[in-house]
Amino acid sequence: MNKRTLLQIGGILLLTLLIGVFYNITNPNRIPFFGEEKVVDFTQSDSLLNALRIQDSIQRAADSIKNLSSHREDSLRLLNEKRMQDSILAKNKSDSLKRIQDSLTALNGKDSVKNAELKDYVKPVDIKLDFAKALFDKKYRFIDARDASDYNAGHIQGAMNIPFHDFDKYKDVLEGLPKDQVYVTYCSAACDVSIDMAYAMAKMGFKKVYIFHGGWDEWKEAGYPAN
């Protein structure tokens, strides 16, 4: 390689640098010169799962006490007793549920409210497989952000397919969904579209969006319900 060739290479690289910088500054579709790393934070996932489990166990205990009490309906004394029990239980239950709900909201919303004020949207929460399964059992809606071909090849049971790459096409579908319900986004394991989808939804006003990072691969491996 002679000096002339080196000069040519230098010239081409310099030209590229100058035009690239100028174009990116003036381009309406410009991107930041240095991208930010997408940080996954699972700290809330376990706390939320525990809260959900406590909520379930209280619910189950309340139901079993209610069933036991129903056998004593023919006795007036027992009936009065049952009524008293029920009223106490109802009070306790509602208090407990309220406390758990508050803790859930506090956990979920602590940073989210702050972020909402700063960024005008509620930040989605990163979750792991066990919490995703708990939300699935609660019949919350899962959103598959992969392309239709991947979705058709296999997906989490009942999941809705909204390919992030066709986000604009599906915007109307998302607009039609209630904004205050829980949604879980996922893709395969080595992908970012679930994150992109969650943030796009959050920016549309969805308040409870969870990102299941393990995605379809982890779900399938665990043998959980799938189509």
Next chain:
Amino acid sequence: MKKIFENKYFVISARIILGAIFVYASLEKIANPQAFADIINNYRVLPVQLVNPLAVFLPWLELITGLFLMTGKWVKGSLLIYSTLLVIFIIALSQALIRGLDISCGCFSVDPSTTSNVWLRTIEDLIMLFFSVNLYRYSIRGNLKTEKSII
């Protein structure tokens, strides 16, 4: 083989075709830098801080190199950059194939749904590399008298 690469018309045609491929490949990437950055990120070989700079400059490097090749200006330098870029592309595509990443190549389109073409693109890149390396070899020997001409 040597005779083919010594043929003036063949050399000019090859240069224009190679240049045109790079020019064509660069246009959509220049128009959609974010989509191209996402595709680069999917390869999972670069630290995230380097993804955006590459998404900004690589398409311009392709365009400028392609234009120089087509016009016959700075041919040696252009061919060297062209060949280096192809080697980088082949390595990136091969590692994606080996790791079983189901990704879009991002070679000609920034549409992420255009998957499963990585094998084909790798072979195309190898063919292009063969031509660019041979053109460079003959340009060094002085057989490629295109430095001063536009075509």
